[in-house]
Amino acid sequence: MFITTPLTVDGETFPFYSANLAISSTFKNGLLEACAAMRLVPTRLDEQGNSITSEENSKSIAIGTIEGISGPEQAALQAIHSAVQNYINAKGL
DSSP, rough: OEEEEEETTTTTTEEEEEEEEEEEEEETTEEEEEEEEEEEEEEEETTTOOEEEEEEEEEEEESOSTTTHHHHHHHHHHHHHHHHHHHHHHHHH
């Protein structure tokens, strides 16, 4: 994933994020409930194409419940939910 504004550390540019995403969902009173945690780590590639990360500049995002969320968090969770549903449908699960 591309960083909106690439990070520069010690003269090296980190144009990408490596991502770790965890989501859990359940139904509560007939409604979907979910929480998510994501860690974005600035990443660049060296001359051989190996990834180099800037762990000290990582960003962590946590959503403890979808109840009452809006904006970018809501849009992201809806997109993830749709992608997972599309995968389930495509695999016939």
